[in-house]
Amino acid sequence: MAIKERNHLQDIQATHDVHVIKNGLVDIPMLQLLDAQGNLLSQELDLWDEQTALRIFKSMHYIRILDERMVSAQRQGRISFYLACTGEEASVIASTAALSNADMVMTQYREQGVLAYRGYRTEQFMNQLLSNALDPNKGRQMPIHYGDKALNFMTVSSPLGTQIPQAAGYAYGQKMAGEPALTICYFGEGAASEGDFHAGLNMAAVLHCPVIFFCRNNGYAISTPAHEQFAGDGIASRGIGYGVNTIRVDGNDPLAVYLATLKAREIALTDNCPVLIEAMTYRLAAHSTSDDPASYRAKSEEQEWQLKDPIVRMQRHLQQQGWFDQTHIDEYCTTQRAEILQALKTAEIQPKTDISEIVTDVYQDIPAHLARQRDELIAHIKRHPEHYPATIMSNKD
Ligand SMILES: Cc1ncc(C[n+]2csc(CCOP(=O)(O)OP(=O)(O)O)c2C)c(N)n1
Numbered sequence: 001m002a003i004k005e006r007n008h009l010q011d012i013q014a015t016h017d018v019h020v021i022k023n024g025l026v027d028i029p030m031l032q033l034l035d036a037q038g039n040l041l042s043q044e045l046d047l048w049d050e051q052t053a054l055r056i057f058k059s060m061h062y063i064r065i066l067d068e069r070m071v072s073a074q075r076q077g078r079i080s081f082y083l084a085c086t087g088e089e090a091s092v093i094a095s096t097a098a099l100s101n102a103d104m105v106m107t108q109y110r111e112q113g114v115l116a117y118r119g120y121r122t123e124q125f126m127n128q129l130l131s132n133a134l135d136p137n138k139g140r141q142m143p144i145h146y147g148d149k150a151l152n153f154m155t156v157s158s159p160l161g162t163q164i165p166q167a168a169g170y171a172y173g174q175k176m177a178g179e180p181a182l183t184i185c186y187f188g189e190g191a192a193s194e195g196d197f198h199a200g201l202n203m204a205a206v207l208h209c210p211v212i213f214f215c216r217n218n219g220y221a222i223s224t225p226a227h228e229q230f231a232g233d234g235i236a237s238r239g240i241g242y243g244v245n246t247i248r249v250d251g252n253d254p255l256a257v258y259l260a261t262l263k264a265r266e267i268a269l270t271d272n273c274p275v276l277i278e279a280m281t282y283r284l285a286a287h288s289t290s291d292d293p294a295s296y297r298a299k300s301e302e303q304e305w306q307l308k309d310p311i312v313r314m315q316r317h318l319q320q321q322g323w324f325d326q327t328h329i330d331e332y333c334t335t336q337r338a339e340i341l342q343a344l345k346t347a348e349i350q351p352k353t354d355i356s357e358i359v360t361d362v363y364q365d366i367p368a369h370l371a372r373q374r375d376e377l378i379a380h381i382k383r384h385p386e387h388y389p390a391t392i393m394s395n396k397d
Pocket of ligand 1 (some may be wrong): 110188194218220291
């Protein structure tokens with residue numbers, strides 16, 4: 001399917017009537033293959049095998065447990081901040097399952113499921129969340145800013161929209177290098193209000209970049225509901241405006257997300273072009289550990305979405321396929337819970353990065369103003385050592 005260029009006047013059909021294209025004329029449909037009860041709505045029976053389906057299901061459970069444990073760790077003052085993916089596990093994990101490990105992933109901040117699915121270890125999560133010296137970024141970032149070169153996972157950058165033009169550029173590079181891989185970029189519908197979204201989509205379309213823009217439309221940008229963010233038909237309608245192939249999918253239906261992403265990947269790589277996926281989902285948890293959703297949305301709304309819990313839907317699907325074993329899943333969850341708690345304890349007692357490294361690894365030569373601030377900080381720590389971890393300075397004289 002080649003992309004039709006519509007830049008020339010001769011391609012445009014003339015009309016003698018004032019042709020007003022009415023807002024809302026086109027309703028973009030949503031791909032759904034499993035209903036809330038896990039019943040198959042289509043004959044896509046061979047889409048995935050037992051092994052893939054179980055790996056997705058276990059990763060969904062792992063993230064639910066990790067999120068639950070880490071929110072309580074934050075409440076206990078053991079980590080400073082956390083962001084849960086609760087309710088959006090199907091969008092994140094089933095889409096990852098449809099990719100190749102060679103594909104580059106750029107995420108917003110709520111997509112820890114990508115890492116889990118690709119094999120990021122619990123201790124790696126903990127070292128980052130606890131900001132210790134074993135974290136590849138040496139603990140100099142806020143919790144949840146993961147990055148892993150080996151897993152082709154670009155370090156999280158939480159200013160909204162940052163990764164959207166970067167993904168277009170990275171995908172362009174993959175195409176120029178002749179790599180049989182693409183870039184996927186995850187973001188929320190709130191981030192799609194940033195100028196970077198528009199620049200990124202346009203650039204990707206014009207330069208024919210093999211990139212999947214995966215929008216998790218979870219209904220809220222912190223406390224701002226989607227209807228206060230935009231008046232158009234979601235985010236999908238914007239893809240069409242930029243000449244980007246677009247798919248809307250039920251983000252709580254793992255099978256539909258899997259198929260949509262497989263298709264998007266095939267189109268992006270075959271035609272060297274971007275594809276926008278809008279996954280309709282819901283953030284069941286608070287925005288972050290700094291947020292309380294009770295102040296801006298009704299409990300009844302949350303309860304309605306709990307009935308569409310993607311983990312429950314996946315379990316019912318597995319049961320219908322004869323792939324579900326309660327004992328096996330219970331044992332898996334118990335083991336993961338114990339491992340996470342143990343890894344948390346281990347990460348807690350690791351040393352912190354020495355303060356002298358606070359401004360290294362960015363510039364070849366540390367600029368004078370940063371060196372001055374670092375020295376002031378070291379002098380301050382020396383005056384008030386009681387407020388800082390003992391391992392923060394190896395040289396205390
Ligand atoms: C450029 C920028 N502006 C504002 C913020 C503060 N902020 C952090 S998250 C967020 C909401 C984002 O919503 P959405 O993109 O829908 O993602 P979600 O958190 O719902 O997954 C905002 C406004 C930010 N991080 N970056």
